[in-house]
């Protein structure tokens with residue numbers, strides 16, 4: 093089953109204006125359930141924009157997108173948000189953690205709409221934290237952590253809802269070799285559970301990892 097399928101997916105910003113830009117042009121890809129796929133390409137080639145479309149965070153300007161066999165490109169923001177909450181985990185390039193809140197609170201944020209008890213929220217956060225080796229910082233405010241620690245919190249938050257598909261934008265960019273290896277071990281375990289992973293990277297450790305099934309190269313918004 094193709095868990096992700098796009099047909100001529102295109103995203104244009106500032107249409108009709110002097111600063112119009114089309115970072116994703118006519119992208120047609122199929123990704124099977126359980127695949128681990130890397131998006132690679134020079135800075136500005138459109139990787140993050142494509143990841144944003146695939147993770148249902150933004151809507152295409154044209155073209156079609158089917159995720160888990162639903163034509164999500166036709167949906168409104170409201171339906172996309174619900175779909176995302178249920179099926180998709182996202183690791184953002186700049187983490188998007190909530191300052192002033194603890195690591196634990198940040199990790200369980202995606203679960204808040206589910207109405208779980210405080211005890212259950214804490215238990216789920218603790219499990220996700222363990223996976224990325226950040227348990228010892230659960231009660232720290234995220235603003236007091238190092239870049240690498242914040243990255244691990246961002247990954248734990250993406251995993252906490254047990255998503256079917258994980259999208260990660262440069263998940264090892266701020267990590268040393270040991271922690272990068274640890275994150276790839278986590279991703280390998282997810283893949284072994286049948287989860288689908290799509291990530292962007294510039295990191296050779298990620299590109300060359302045995303869990304990666306396929307590398308999709310982008311240049312100027314197109315697949316090469």
Ligand SMILES: Nc1ncnc2c1ncn2[C@@H]1O[C@H](COP(=O)(O)OP(=O)(O)OP(=O)(O)O)[C@@H](O)[C@H]1O
Nearest residue numbers: 105106113115133134135136137138139140141142
């Ligand atoms: N919201 C936006 N409004 C206008 N232009 C945008 C927007 N988002 C992205 N762009 C432009 O689209 C192009 C591609 O950006 P994108 O972030 O997708 O590239 P990238 O391949 O992920 O780069 P990097 O490796 O540096 O993260 C850039 O020229 C960027 O300025």
